[in-house]
Amino acid sequence: MFETLILILDATMRVSTPLILAALAGLFSERSGIVDIGLEGKILGGAFAAAAAAAVFGSAWIGLIFAMLASIGLALIHGFACITHRGDHIVSGVAINTIVAGLTVTLGLDWFGMGGQTPTLAGDARFLSLTLPFADAVADVPVIGLIYSELLSGHNVLVYLAFACVPLTYWVIYKTRFGLRLRAVGENPHAVDTAGISVAFLRYRAVIICGILCGLAGAYLSTAHNAGFLKDMSAGKGYIALAALIFGKWRPVPVLFACLLFGFLDAVAVRMQGVSLPGIGEIPVQAIEVLPYVLTVLLLAGFIGKAIGPKAVGRPYVKERA
Amino acid sequence: ADVKPAVVYDQAGKFDKSFNEGVYNGIVKFTKDSGIQVREFEPKNEAQTEQGLRRLAKRGHSPIVAVGFSMASALERVAKDFPDLQFTIIDMVVDLPNVQSIVFKEHEGSFLVGALAAMKSETAKVGFVGGMDIPLIRRFSCGYEQGAKYVTSDATVFENMTGSTPSAFNDPTKGAELAKSQFSQGVDVIFAAAGGTGIGVYQAAKDEGKFAIGVDSNQNHLQPGTMLTSMVKRVDLAAYNTYDQAVKGTWAPGLTVLGLAEGGVDWALDDNNASLVDVDMKAKIEAIRADIVSGKVSVHDYMSDNACNI
Amino acid sequence: MNDNKTPLAIELRDISKRFGAVQANKDICLQVPTGTIHGIIGENGAGKSTLMSIIYGFYEADTGEIEIGGKKTHIRTSEDAIQAGIGMVHQHFMLVENFTVLENVMLGAEGGALLRQGKDDARLELKRLASEYSLDVDVDAIVEELPVGLQQRVEILKALYRGAKILILDEPTGVLTPQEADHLFVILKSLKEQGVTVLLITHKLREIMASTDNVSVMRQGQMVAHRETKNTDKEELAELMVGKKVRLKVDKDDAKPTGLVLSAKKLSLVDSQGVKRLKDVSFELNAGEIVGIAGVSGNGQSELLNVLSGISSLSSGEIQFAGETITAANPKNASQMRDLKMAHVPEDRHKMGLVTGFEAYEAAILGYHNSSAYNGSILLNRKAMLSECEERMAKWDVRPPNPHLKTANFSGGNQQKIVIAREVEQNPEVLLIGQPTRGVDIGAIENIHEEIVKLRDSGKAILLVSVELDEIMALSDRILVMFDGAVVGELPASDADERTLGLMMANAYNGPLSKTGDKA
Amino acid sequence: MNQAKVPVWVSIALIPFINVMLAFFVSALVILALGEDPIEAAGYLIYGAFGYEEGIGYTLYYATNLIFTGLAVSVAFKAGLFNIGGEGQAYIGGLGVGLVCLWFDSSLPLMVIAPLAIIGGALFGAAWAYIPAYLQARRGSHVVITTIMFNFIASSLMVYLLVNWLKQDGRMSPNSRTFEESAWLPYMHELLAPFGIELSESPLNASFLWALICCVFVWGLIWHTRWGYQLRTLGTNATAAVYAGIDNSKVTIWVMLISGGLAGFVGLNEIMGVNHSLLLNFTAGYGFAGIAVSLMGRNHPVGIIVAAILFGALYQGGSELAFEIPTITPEIVVVIQGLVILFSGALENMLKDRIEGFFIRKSVA
Ligand SMILES: Nc1ncnc2c1ncn2[C@@H]1O[C@H](COP(=O)(O)OP(=O)(O)OP(=O)(O)O)[C@@H](O)[C@H]1O
Ligand SMILES: Nc1ncnc2c1ncn2[C@@H]1O[C@H](COP(=O)(O)OP(=O)(O)OP(=O)(O)O)[C@@H](O)[C@H]1O
Ligand SMILES: [Mg+2]
Numbered sequence A: 001m002f003e004t005l006i007l008i009l010d011a012t013m014r015v016s017t018p019l020i021l022a023a024l025a026g027l028f029s030e031r032s033g034i035v036d037i038g039l040e041g042k043i044l045g046g047a048f049a050a051a052a053a054a055a056v057f058g059s060a061w062i063g064l065i066f067a068m069l070a071s072i073g074l075a076l077i078h079g080f081a082c083i084t085h086r087g088d089h090i091v092s093g094v095a096i097n098t099i100v101a102g103l104t105v106t107l108g109l110d111w112f113g114m115g116g117q118t119p120t121l122a123g124d125a126r127f128l129s130l131t132l133p134f135a136d137a138v139a140d141v142p143v144i145g146l147i148y149s150e151l152l153s154g155h156n157v158l159v160y161l162a163f164a165c166v167p168l169t170y171w172v173i174y175k176t177r178f179g180l181r182l183r184a185v186g187e188n189p190h191a192v193d194t195a196g197i198s199v200a201f202l203r204y205r206a207v208i209i210c211g212i213l214c215g216l217a218g219a220y221l222s223t224a225h226n227a228g229f230l231k232d233m234s235a236g237k238g239y240i241a242l243a244a245l246i247f248g249k250w251r252p253v254p255v256l257f258a259c260l261l262f263g264f265l266d267a268v269a270v271r272m273q274g275v276s277l278p279g280i281g282e283i284p285v286q287a288i289e290v291l292p293y294v295l296t297v298l299l300l301a302g303f304i305g306k307a308i309g310p311k312a313v314g315r316p317y318v319k320e321r322a
Numbered sequence B: 001a002d003v004k005p006a007v008v009y010d011q012a013g014k015f016d017k018s019f020n021e022g023v024y025n026g027i028v029k030f031t032k033d034s035g036i037q038v039r040e041f042e043p044k045n046e047a048q049t050e051q052g053l054r055r056l057a058k059r060g061h062s063p064i065v066a067v068g069f070s071m072a073s074a075l076e077r078v079a080k081d082f083p084d085l086q087f088t089i090i091d092m093v094v095d096l097p098n099v100q101s102i103v104f105k106e107h108e109g110s111f112l113v114g115a116l117a118a119m120k121s122e123t124a125k126v127g128f129v130g131g132m133d134i135p136l137i138r139r140f141s142c143g144y145e146q147g148a149k150y151v152t153s154d155a156t157v158f159e160n161m162t163g164s165t166p167s168a169f170n171d172p173t174k175g176a177e178l179a180k181s182q183f184s185q186g187v188d189v190i191f192a193a194a195g196g197t198g199i200g201v202y203q204a205a206k207d208e209g210k211f212a213i214g215v216d217s218n219q220n221h222l223q224p225g226t227m228l229t230s231m232v233k234r235v236d237l238a239a240y241n242t243y244d245q246a247v248k249g250t251w252a253p254g255l256t257v258l259g260l261a262e263g264g265v266d267w268a269l270d271d272n273n274a275s276l277v278d279v280d281m282k283a284k285i286e287a288i289r290a291d292i293v294s295g296k297v298s299v300h301d302y303m304s305d306n307a308c309n310i
Numbered sequence C: 001m002n003d004n005k006t007p008l009a010i011e012l013r014d015i016s017k018r019f020g021a022v023q024a025n026k027d028i029c030l031q032v033p034t035g036t037i038h039g040i041i042g043e044n045g046a047g048k049s050t051l052m053s054i055i056y057g058f059y060e061a062d063t064g065e066i067e068i069g070g071k072k073t074h075i076r077t078s079e080d081a082i083q084a085g086i087g088m089v090h091q092h093f094m095l096v097e098n099f100t101v102l103e104n105v106m107l108g109a110e111g112g113a114l115l116r117q118g119k120d121d122a123r124l125e126l127k128r129l130a131s132e133y134s135l136d137v138d139v140d141a142i143v144e145e146l147p148v149g150l151q152q153r154v155e156i157l158k159a160l161y162r163g164a165k166i167l168i169l170d171e172p173t174g175v176l177t178p179q180e181a182d183h184l185f186v187i188l189k190s191l192k193e194q195g196v197t198v199l200l201i202t203h204k205l206r207e208i209m210a211s212t213d214n215v216s217v218m219r220q221g222q223m224v225a226h227r228e229t230k231n232t233d234k235e236e237l238a239e240l241m242v243g244k245k246v247r248l249k250v251d252k253d254d255a256k257p258t259g260l261v262l263s264a265k266k267l268s269l270v271d272s273q274g275v276k277r278l279k280d281v282s283f284e285l286n287a288g289e290i291v292g293i294a295g296v297s298g299n300g301q302s303e304l305l306n307v308l309s310g311i312s313s314l315s316s317g318e319i320q321f322a323g324e325t326i327t328a329a330n331p332k333n334a335s336q337m338r339d340l341k342m343a344h345v346p347e348d349r350h351k352m353g354l355v356t357g358f359e360a361y362e363a364a365i366l367g368y369h370n371s372s373a374y375n376g377s378i379l380l381n382r383k384a385m386l387s388e389c390e391e392r393m394a395k396w397d398v399r400p401p402n403p404h405l406k407t408a409n410f411s412g413g414n415q416q417k418i419v420i421a422r423e424v425e426q427n428p429e430v431l432l433i434g435q436p437t438r439g440v441d442i443g444a445i446e447n448i449h450e451e452i453v454k455l456r457d458s459g460k461a462i463l464l465v466s467v468e469l470d471e472i473m474a475l476s477d478r479i480l481v482m483f484d485g486a487v488v489g490e491l492p493a494s495d496a497d498e499r500t501l502g503l504m505m506a507n508a509y510n511g512p513l514s515k516t517g518d519k520a
Numbered sequence D: 001m002n003q004a005k006v007p008v009w010v011s012i013a014l015i016p017f018i019n020v021m022l023a024f025f026v027s028a029l030v031i032l033a034l035g036e037d038p039i040e041a042a043g044y045l046i047y048g049a050f051g052y053e054e055g056i057g058y059t060l061y062y063a064t065n066l067i068f069t070g071l072a073v074s075v076a077f078k079a080g081l082f083n084i085g086g087e088g089q090a091y092i093g094g095l096g097v098g099l100v101c102l103w104f105d106s107s108l109p110l111m112v113i114a115p116l117a118i119i120g121g122a123l124f125g126a127a128w129a130y131i132p133a134y135l136q137a138r139r140g141s142h143v144v145i146t147t148i149m150f151n152f153i154a155s156s157l158m159v160y161l162l163v164n165w166l167k168q169d170g171r172m173s174p175n176s177r178t179f180e181e182s183a184w185l186p187y188m189h190e191l192l193a194p195f196g197i198e199l200s201e202s203p204l205n206a207s208f209l210w211a212l213i214c215c216v217f218v219w220g221l222i223w224h225t226r227w228g229y230q231l232r233t234l235g236t237n238a239t240a241a242v243y244a245g246i247d248n249s250k251v252t253i254w255v256m257l258i259s260g261g262l263a264g265f266v267g268l269n270e271i272m273g274v275n276h277s278l279l280l281n282f283t284a285g286y287g288f289a290g291i292a293v294s295l296m297g298r299n300h301p302v303g304i305i306v307a308a309i310l311f312g313a314l315y316q317g318g319s320e321l322a323f324e325i326p327t328i329t330p331e332i333v334v335v336i337q338g339l340v341i342l343f344s345g346a347l348e349n350m351l352k353d354r355i356e357g358f359f360i361r362k363s364v365a
């Protein structure tokens, strides 16, 4: 039983990683006042760029760089629409998701001719699991050993990076000048502007960070968790991340736990397909799969706490009405 | 004869490394042998399936091969409207005077690879990862289980289905997760009958240093050293034969069932996995194979009674 | 005034600024000597805020030059302005509400990439400023939990923390109680003594006369006059502001009230934050009289109008009107109140009174859209709407008389006429009317005032809310004074003068005329 | 204040046209990057969509779905609500249509089933919009996020129902049984045949007519009734709506109900008109495409019909294109769709400010 739990938690870490990265990406964006339902598209675009570049250059790290560049590019389009041209954030996000969904397959087919997939990646073109020091040595120690060797050890570098991003984000948001300004601009951009700080530049930086993190999430999907790009491989993770962001009330640590919860549900759901539990019978996996969405709706409705986002989020900053 | 052959793949697309790709390989071979081009179409949604079939029919293509069970209803409608054309559907039975239905005895091939898996396993634990939870896939899993238990009577067979929708055939992430979960429970050989999802299973096997068994096409080349074998389902042959018969004028409607005896299903042995299968194992498998063909060993077909009572 | 020897803190030359079709500032010139308090007055929309925002770099001027401390300075962003030693307290506060005072003050002047060190420094500096200028605030308080007066103090602290030598205050007293306003002027005086130059924007002449050294007057985007405060008076300034001699009297006979139409008993309203906005307000309204409600804005007048018109529902108390008793348990919404013949001209026509995207004939039925006059069995009766709108436009002299013009494209005065016509033409028993002439030019003001009096003479009851004392005194037959959500005084118009009313509005009047004497 | 100076045709025709052209231009660049000739591609596209009767039929068949979802988005939009849940509402609406057909196909004639199916689709679609609407109106949860969540919930629910309850025994794919013919909406070519109009066969069916009726309905509702008046007031100035005695919560809820109901009609076309059985994913992204359609159609039924036909042509022409030039996938249409949303939605101010500024300056000068 304990072992099963550890194994599920182990899977949870793997499944949560892209959610954590994407949710933190969303956190930077939304804390600066830019709603981002385009997380999905940026992850997908990042995944494609990573796999394509890794396939061509044979290096996962080069893939990672391309993933970030692609995702930043998409983030800049979003920024250009929402920050520079005061466009509707939601519409822009929908546009980006749609464009990426089509473009990845189109380009993939043209470049690799494999029905929109990229070639399968192997060796250096992928991020492989790292074994933490002494993992094998302590594997037999009861409890601790299992936790260390199975749960903590044996993930790829992006998993550890994602978890490291949480305290980092916390520190940036709450302990630095940039963080103070970021939080302020999402609450009241006028206050930031009159304090002599450029709202647009601040928001662009936030959006770029968002792009970087989404790029990481995408690269993780195609070059770490999987070994290649597949049509629509983000499979709604951007939306789940958005849900986790709301569920974690736009704060880094609660967001981490929301991601872990949603990842856990996913890990459980995967293993429950067609499985009949003694006494209970078969639990429809769909019921587990929808839990993140249902929980988020309940939260939004104020049935479990209250989700109050940054005040100025989604509203274009208009100084002069022309 | 004047044939204008065509094919409509299912929504997984012709490069799914598995089922559709098998058909594609058959087509490539046919074109090479006969010099006749085959018109291909990959629909993206339900409406386009029928539209594609219809468009091909309108332009006088014949025979038209429809790949996969999901085409049945569209094919049925189109075939009715074009009684003079020849249609072949793979993996499904459509009972019309101008349709040839080709189905396979997947359970027989699965039995073989199940036996091989049990021989290879050091833990007496073997795994099965299915795609979409449908009777067809259960037929694979049931055959596999019978084969494993035939060799090691107390073998444990872990079985997971990926999902209940067609997307379950195209979800390597989930495939990898399921494989990892089975490996961590002691499984050391997994048979994936899951289309594109299998790619994730093989990758996971490679990453964990375990073995995997491919499906439909010969997938041994995907992860050499990891792929123990593949349960090949000769959809390539099915496609090739359809066109070939049409050229020769011997194409006939009706039901064709391809099993071990007909060479419709088999296990794959090539350079990529030769080192994994020793002489002894090879001999045993060949013996089992002969027994099945001769009828000495009978493999239960899940779809005959929707149950896997063994 | 530039012939005196004091060096200039600010000099503006030919500043112009256009927003789309609106010329907000035109060829503005201004000189402000260092260490003085300089007042700028002008009607709503005269362009005062725009000009200040230009000095502060919030907007960039289309043309013109700015000199700060005798040096030509390019101010393109607020950062440039802060660099030049300018601080500004905006008409609408620029605070991050869920930040602490400390964080707000630090924002933009954090003193390093990490917050820790800067925070300690800021704490010390704030303590110094607080004692020096008697600007006490709890630096760890969350801003949204502070009263407005303190929030304004935070704004001033923000400016001083950045070392502002020039402080711009845009209508700082609009939201303050008289006591808070008095305290503010004390602070400004002490700033001035320390050599800070203050630019004070207001349209309250009293404040100008009481606290400034010089005053400049703006009208319709232009600077029309500069005066030394000691050499001018209110009458002159008022005339300069509106561009012609102001007639503060409206021609009207005495009221002939003909009986009670509405009585309000102990009305209370608690808002969603739990703050008591109305406290036991009681009064009566008779047919054929105009009752004016005077008060500093934000003392419950808007809430009173909202409660009476059915926009908000009461927390306790009762309203008796048209045979109905409206209580918390038996509320009536805005459309039900309209059915009882209660009309309402809201204080803010853009936010409430009009849908600026609608064409005039559509806006002209807002609130009465369910009326059978405009509806067939299913569809709206456009023909009726149009012909009625045309009729009214002619009668009320709305220009241009085009029912298909979007309401956004009418001028302020004409928009107001559309709203007032809509409400008055429904032949109501009671007309609630808030700020009837805000942003409306003088010609239109007279016109609107006449119509209000005419309505009274036809036997209707009118409740008038205005922050302009002159308007209240000119129109009302009876005046109620509100302070902090309560009615603190009532007197007949004939006994009202500015001094008495002013004291009552500050809740500092002890004389005999106050009937409801619950003074704090 | 700008409208006074900017001619009407600029804002309702010129600017949208330029935006769409920009989207097409970028799409052409993509096709060029694929090494294909955009002109040739456009040729196939236009031929496929309009070049022959069957193609036109397919174009209009796709347009039917898009009219429904476009109207759904725009009705909500007029009330200031962004309904991204069209996809889920269409899915569940289809369930309503399907259930009606499954229950009554062997007992009732089409003349009775059709209206019942319309009611079923509308009710189920509306029901799926009701919860987000209620939560927005009474509990302040933002309808954008909740409708996104409800799309996912709808999709899982449908999988569950189809797999566990509705699937026909013995079928591989999770489809319901095929309805009896009495529950098939007549195809257009069948409908018009008695009038001597011979059309080639295509999936275009009677639901197209219903879509046009819905356009008239929405047009009348929004611009010619007091309900529409309330809805528009809410959409442009919520405070004024309160002032006018309009119950914003109530309006929010019924606007979303109408929106959901309209989206639900996708099921009429797909389930009852073409597939004749309930199946997975028949909504195929029409709900999202509805956003593009409504943006491009400027939230006006006439604009929506035009935009829907344009998108329908892209779908149909795109599949023709993919058929003729296999290096171009039909996904290129998705790209074009996204670009249209980008340029006529998110970037609408980019050119608007300039173009309007140009006309203002011209009129000021
Ligand atoms: N950001 C803006 N965009 C467009 N027009 C504006 C903007 N700000 C102000 N205006 C317009 O410019 C004119 C001057 O406005 P401004 O706010 O400067 O007036 P004001 O004198 O401060 O009035 P008030 O006493 O009401 O504060 C008005 O017509 C106003 O509508
Ligand atoms: N909020 C607004 N939105 C759009 N246009 C406006 C707005 N306010 C004013 N305008 C435009 O600016 C012009 C000038 O308006 P303004 O209110 O200053 O007129 P006015 O000359 O003062 O007239 P009135 O005496 O009727 O108030 C109007 O004709 C109108 O077209
Ligand atoms: Mg102002």
Ligand SMILES: [Mg+2]
Pocket: C411, C412, C413, C439, C440, C441
């Ligand atoms: Mg005016």
